[in-house]
Amino acid sequence: MPKLVRQTPKPRARRQASEARPYHHGDLRRVLIDAALQLAAEGAEVSVREAARRAAVSPGAPFRHFPNRDALMAAVAEEAQRRFRVEIEAALAETPSADPLARFCAFGLAYLRWAMRNPAHFEIISSGRYFTHGSSAELTRDNAELVALTERMLAEAAEQGLLWSGDLKRIQIAGRALVYGFARMNLDGHFPRWGVEEGEIERMAEGVIDLFIAGIAKR
Amino acid sequence: MPKLVRQTPKPRARRQASEARPYHHGDLRRVLIDAALQLAAEGAEVSVREAARRAAVSPGAPFRHFPNRDALMAAVAEEAQRRFRVEIEAALAETPSADPLARFCAFGLAYLRWAMRNPAHFEIISSGRYFTHGSSAELTRDNAELVALTERMLAEAAEQGLLWSGDLKRIQIAGRALVYGFARMNLDGHFPRWGVEEGEIERMAEGVIDLFIAGIAKR
DNA sequence: CCGCTATGTAATCGTCGATTACATTTCGTG
DNA sequence: CACGAAATGTAATCGACGATTACATAGCGG
Incomplete structure (x- = not known):
């Protein structure tokens, strides 16, 4: 076995013109x-x-390409967040219901489904431990848009007299805490300790969201 | 300033008999x-x-003393969990209300208060990233006791006809997801992005818990 | 064609978790 | 009380990692 040699491309062996790699490695x-x-x-x-x-x-x-590890992780988070947002919006597009609470519900479900099927990506996006969150403007903006989305749903629901409480901010925070907490319980492996089986989780997610909606709906 | 010297006890300078240090460093x-x-x-x-x-x-x-870093972290988690449990139980002792929902509420508040005042400890206990959670029987037992505590409260509330839904497990999980999610949002620095000021958080915690209680209470 | 800039390599540093061989202290037992 | 075994700590070392630096090379534009 030859002793590990310098692994530069051979001097005059030009790359095939077919693939247009602009630089050494190509992006x-x-x-x-x-x-x-x-x-x-x-x-x-x-x-x-x-x-x-x-x-x-x-x-x-x-x-x-990245000044430090944090910057790489931030880029990874941006990519993951982009995918997350795309999936949420796709799910909402499939639920063009006029009922704002139904859309709120669909949002929560899409949120939880993505979080449970892409746990590591969800963790990187949300945990704030892999990089300094203030650094990425894109991440902040993306997140703000999703927040605004649910705000509009709730405001609409309030207008239509579907809610018993008028404190929308409180409802907003509680709803987010609920789905975020559920996603993180799954991520952090709490469910086995709670006697929730693997296959049971997604159904439980639906149930929990339904419970919340019923809890804020006009009675 | 003397150059940092080996800090072993001087050869024949026996420790004062008052403190019984069993070994070299003393625990x-x-x-x-x-x-x-x-x-x-x-x-x-x-x-x-x-x-x-x-x-x-x-x-x-x-x-x-510890076979690896995980074991140290597990010991740290056990210590933190012990303090957590002590504080929760103290708070409940101060709320000897007969109303199970009031005690449920007090539990949630004590949970959130501790989590927000000891963020790093809460993270170590709950995040499942610092050590392999299966390893510590004490941690598992401690946690199970707290779960059983809230289970009893809810069962009592159901017996007294205080709840509109009979699915106690769902309520239990939702409640836990709510407080856990709220604690983690604080931990992970989400609140600034949500326009929630620092001094506002504890009040918001109370509001969110009240909202949840109102949502599950008989209407 | 030449030189500038973008990009990648090699070598190096300091920190960390972990292991091993060795030294010292403590304790129990004869 | 002495002595050997067990408990505990030190020193030296390893490999992986993040990070920095000096250097090499590819590609673009004047």
């Missing part, structure tokens, strides 16, 4: 984000070095 | 747990080495 930034996303999805620790390994690149290379 | 295990707790409370990363430094001991010493 290493993108490849690193994807590698990190995959790492997260596998439940593994996301390290800059491992992402570099998967991109077949030296350990120092990523730092040309 | 290093205890000191390490306290150091780690303090580290967490400061918001710093909890590393075995730093705990060892604070205990003025070599980096390898802690491994005589």
Whole structure:
């Protein structure tokens, strides 16, 4: 076995013209984000070095694209958040009900479903432990849009006299705490301790959302 | 200033008989747990080495008491959980109301107050990322007791006809998701993004709990 | 064609968790 | 009381990681 040799592309072996790689590696930034996303999805620790390994690149290379690990994680979070938002909006598009509470319910369900099917991505987005959250304007904006979405639903519901309480902010926070808490209980492995079986979780999510809606609806 | 010298007890300078230190350092295990707790409370990363430094001991010493970092974190979690449980029970002792829903409410408030005043400890207990949760029987038992406590309250409330729904498990999970989610939103720094001011949080916690109670109460 | 900039490599540092060999203290038992 | 075993701590070392630096190379534009 030859002793590990310098692994630069051979001097005059030009790349095939077919693939237009603009630079040495060809958008290493993108490849690193994807590698990190995959790492997260596998439940593994996301390290800059491992992402570099998967991109077949030296350990120092990523730092040309991200000043530090935090910045890579922030980029990963932005990508995950984008997917999250797309899925939520798709689910809402499939529920064009006129009833604002029905849409509120659909939102909660889509939120929980995505969180439970993409636990690692959800964690990166929401936990605020992988990077400094103030840094990403895109993340903040994306999140604010989703918040505004539910605000509108609730305001509409209030206008139509569907709610018994007029404190919309309180309802808003409580609703978010409910779905966020449920998602995190799943993420943090609380459900086995609570006697909730694996296959039972998604049904329980529906039940919990229904309970909340019934709790705020006019009686 | 003298150059940091080996800090072993002087050869024949026997310790005062008053304090019975059984071994070299005198319950290093205890000191390490306290150091780690303090580290967490400061918001710093909890590393075995730093705990060892604070205990003025070599980096390898802690491994005589904990097989690995996880085990140290588990011990820290047990200590934190113990304090958590003590505080909850004290709060309930101060609320000897006959009304089970009032006690349920007091439980939720005590839960949230502790979580918001000891964020790092709450995180270690609940996040399941600092150690493998299956390992600590004490933690599991402690938690199960608190769960049983709220179960009894709810069962009592149902007996007295205070609830409109009979699905106690669903109510239980929803209630837990609500307080857990609220605590984690605070922990994960979500509230600034939600326009909730720092001083407003505790009041909002009360409001959210009241909303939930009102939502499950007989109408 | 030449030089500038973007990008990647190699080498290095300090920290961490973990393991091992060795030293010292404590304790129980004969 | 002495001595050996067990408990406890130290020192040295390993490999992985994040990060920085000096250097090399590819591609673009004047």
